[in-house]
Amino acid sequence: MINVAVFISGTGSNLKNLIEVSLQNKKKFKIQLIISDKKKAIGIKYSKIYNIEKKIFKFDKKKIEEKKILKFINKKNIKLICLAGFMKILSSYFIRNFKGKIINIHPSLLPKYKGLNTHKRVIKNKEKFSGCTVHFVNSKLDSGKIILQKKVRVFKSDTYKKLAKKVLKQEHLLYPKALKKVCSSL
Numbered sequence: 147m148i149n150v151a152v153f154i155s156g157t158g159s160n161l162k163n164l165i166e167v168s169l170q171n172k173k174k175f176k177i178q179l180i181i182s183d184k185k186k187a188i189g190i191k192y193s194k195i196y197n198i199e200k201k202i203f204k205f206d207k208k209k210i211e212e213k214k215i216l217k218f219i220n221k222k223n224i225k226l227i228c229l230a231g232f233m234k235i236l237s238s239y240f241i242r243n244f245k246g247k248i249i250n251i252h253p254s255l256l257p258k259y260k261g262l263n264t265h266k267r268v269i270k271n272k273e274k275f276s277g278c279t280v281h282f283v284n285s286k287l288d289s290g291k292i293i294l295q296k297k298v299r300v301f302k303s304d305t306y307k308k309l310a311k312k313v314l315k316q317e318h319l320l321y322p323k324a325l326k327k328v329c330s331s332l
């Protein structure tokens with residue numbers, strides 16, 4: 147069993163989904179901890195609903211906070227970190243100290259459309275395809291080794307909101323698959 151911490155900043159639909167999958171696949175991984183940089187992140191409610199410990203780190207003094215997180219997750223025996231809509235950029239210090247054990251989901255077909263507002267840019271550029279990517283986190287934004295990707299067709303009638311919904315649905319299938327893959331190689 148691999149103990150996993152999920153880092154969030156917002157809605158937490160990927161977090162909820164990973165928790166649900168972990169409950170069905172008891173032996174592979176367990177979502178042991180929820181970490182957020184925002185006290186009011188909607189996704190924090192899943193801590194109470196599923197009885198999972200949560201911890202808020204404000205990230206105002208990044209280096210100090212990151213040291214505290216590393217200490218805390220080691221104490222909790224966390225072996226893998228899943229970033230799921232976590233809006234802070236982790237420093238190379240943090241990444242080095244948890245090397246090869248941090249993964250992220252990004253709503254585009256990386257290496258295309260790194261960064262924010264992916265769906266808006268995809269629509270503006272009249273792309274025929276978009277999708278989502280689960281990748282390892284390295285010190286360059288959205289640039290680590292790709293674990294899995296899923297392609298989604300973009301129709302002319304798609305607005306960026308429609309596309310976001312369509313991609314998020316695929317994220318909920320892709321993230322658990324990628325997580326299981328990483329767990330079996332740990």
Ligand code: GRF
Binds near residue numbers: 189252314
């Ligand atoms: C997802 O689209 C994810 O790819 C991106 O942020 C969004 C988070 O959604 N990194 P949620 O908070 O999991 O609902």
